[in-house]
Each structure stands twice: as structure tokens, then as C-alpha cells.
Amino acid sequence: MMHAIKENWIKRFRRHATQDKQGRFSIRARSIYILPTKQGMLLAIVLILMLIGSVNFGSNLGYLVTFLLGGIWLSSILHTWRNLLALQLTSLQAPAVFAGQDAGFDLLLENPGDLPRFGLMVQASTGNTAAIDLQGNESRTITITLPTSQRGEFKLSVVSIHSRYPFGLFKAWTYIQLDMTCLVYPRPATQGEPPSQPAYSPSEAGERGVGADDFIGLRAFRHGDSPRHIDWKAMARERGLYSKLFGGDRAEKVSIDWDLLTEPDPENRLRQLSRFILMADERQQHYSLTLPGLTIPAGLDESHRNHCLAALARFKVIP
Numbered sequence: 001m002m003h004a005i006k007e008n009w010i011k012r013f014r015r016h017a018t019q020d021k022q023g024r025f026s027i028r029a030r031s032i033y034i035l036p037t038k039q040g041m042l043l044a045i046v047l048i049l050m051l052i053g054s055v056n057f058g059s060n061l062g063y064l065v066t067f068l069l070g071g072i073w074l075s076s077i078l079h080t081w082r083n084l085l086a087l088q089l090t091s092l093q094a095p096a097v098f099a100g101q102d103a104g105f106d107l108l109l110e111n112p113g114d115l116p117r118f119g120l121m122v123q124a125s126t127g128n129t130a131a132i133d134l135q136g137n138e139s140r141t142i143t144i145t146l147p148t149s150q151r152g153e154f155k156l157s158v159v160s161i162h163s164r165y166p167f168g169l170f171k172a173w174t175y176i177q178l179d180m181t182c183l184v185y186p187r188p189a190t191q192g193e194p195p196s197q198p199a200y201s202p203s204e205a206g207e208r209g210v211g212a213d214d215f216i217g218l219r220a221f222r223h224g225d226s227p228r229h230i231d232w233k234a235m236a237r238e239r240g241l242y243s244k245l246f247g248g249d250r251a252e253k254v255s256i257d258w259d260l261l262t263e264p265d266p267e268n269r270l271r272q273l274s275r276f277i278l279m280a281d282e283r284q285q286h287y288s289l290t291l292p293g294l295t296i297p298a299g300l301d302e303s304h305r306n307h308c309l310a311a312l313a314r315f316k317v318i319p
Helices: 003-015 036-057 060-082 232-235 267-282 301-315
Strands: 024-026 031-038 090-093 102-112 117-124 127-132 139-147 152-163 168-184 199-202 209-218 242-248 250-257 286-291 292-301
Touching: 031 060, 031 127, 031 209, 036 060, 060 168, 090 117, 090 168, 102 117, 102 152, 102 168, 102 286, 127 139, 139 152, 152 301, 168 301, 250 267, 267 286, 267 301, 292 301
Parallel strands: 250 286
Antiparallel strands: 024 090, 031 168, 090 102, 102 139, 117 127, 117 152, 152 168, 199 250, 209 242, 286 292
């Protein structure tokens, strides 16, 4: 209870970059923290000792060196603080992954001014860090990768941007409240076949329809095509990447049904369903998905596959 109250108190008074109507975060002057690093504290102590020695011995050279280094120490505060000022960050996307894979959160970092920015570090709360330098009026995309272990919605809530440029004497940083979500599909099981036999139905396009019976030609490769249908011979001859088309008067359909599985553990059952979806997609079989309270009609394309996998990822197990 006390820990939760402490976290809420910290979040309430923590400085964040401000967000505009377009969803872009801008780092303002009052949202930047700055403190000396260990090296900065050590130099400050050395300067104090040098000043005391110069006063005791009346050394003009000691005064000169002390105030010269002291001026560098003070000016580095401005340079470190200005290295973050006015930077802009926009959250882009987080493609879905399978459990066990790394989730990648794409962020766009922009420098709207002419002043180059060096030594920028974008860090997630878990410690994952991406380093970047920006020239004047430059924008670059960076990716924060975080490991996943369970299916569902994986969130990246807060990132920090910090810098120790130019001398490492001070550290300036700010927080950005993102609330990005990456959908994590169930990790496919390593073995198993769907507990049903494929069904066949007439193809609406007749013998020239999409099927698996007769080879009818080639077309340019599209993202999501099965590797089994790639014309590897044409690729070996450097003619380009093509996919084989098959026709026939029937279309193969598979029913992927939660109730047909005997696995008692719900999470393992979801892993099996994930495997069956990928298998049917690779084999170019039209497939439907049936879950408790949800039925997705048969289909066969990348959006259908992602729709079925997303249903597995968001499925709520009732105890």
C-alpha cells in the first residue's frame, strides 16, 4: 500500500515532456532535470581544494587554473541542458510479435533547431537503451527492444531521454509518458496436427480459382506468400522473385476449434491453436477459428492470420 502511494506521489510531481494535439512530445525548459555526475562532483571538490590552496599560498597561477576549470565546469551546465532542450519525440508503431521474441517500439526523435545534438540516450524503464546523435534539423527513427514472455498486450509506458554531453560532468534528463502497446501472440507449440480433416468446397472462380490442384502461372512475390510457393528456380536464374499460382474447382478448408483440443492447460491450448493457424496459412488452406464466445469465418491472407492470432493474444481465460 505504502509503495503504491509512493509511486503515485512520484508520478504526480515528476516532470514530463509536453504532448501536442498531433501526439508529438516536446522537451521544454521546465521539464529537464540536471545534476552533476560523479566526475562532476569530483571536479567540484578538487576545485574547492585548489581554491583553498591558492588562497593560503597566494598563488596567482593557482587562481588562474582554478577559475579556468571552474568556468568550464559552470558552462558545461548550460551545454548539457541545451542538448535536450526543444527535442521532439513521436511514437510510431510496435509490430506484433510472438511470446519469447523481443518487442520493438519505434520512436521518431526530431531536432527542430540548427544546433547538433550529441550523446543522446533513450532508455526504457527496464534499462534497455538506444544511443543516437542528431545533426541540425534532422530526424531519425530509433527502436527500443524489450523481451516478452507472455501473450497479451505488452506496454511501454515511460521512457527517459538523457545526455552527459559535452564533458560528462552533468547529466540532464527528462521523462516521456508514451503508453505504447505491442500485441504479443501466443508462442506456437512445437508439435501437433489440427484434430480435424480438411473439408472441400467448390471454388467460386471455377477451375481458374485459387486452390492447390493445378499450376496456372506465376505472379510477382507478395509479402506474406508461402515459401512453398516461391519459384526458386527463377530466383536462381536471377529472373526475380515470383510466387506460383494454383487453380482448381475446389478450395481446402480447415476448422480450428478450441473445443476439439484435449489439452487441459488453457495457455498450452492457445499455443496449439497458434501453431495450427500458422500451419494452415503456410499450406494455403482456408481456415476458420472458433473460441468460446467468438467465431472467425474462414479466410486466407495475412490480415486474416493476424486477426486470428490477435484473438488468441487477447483471449481471457475464465478460471
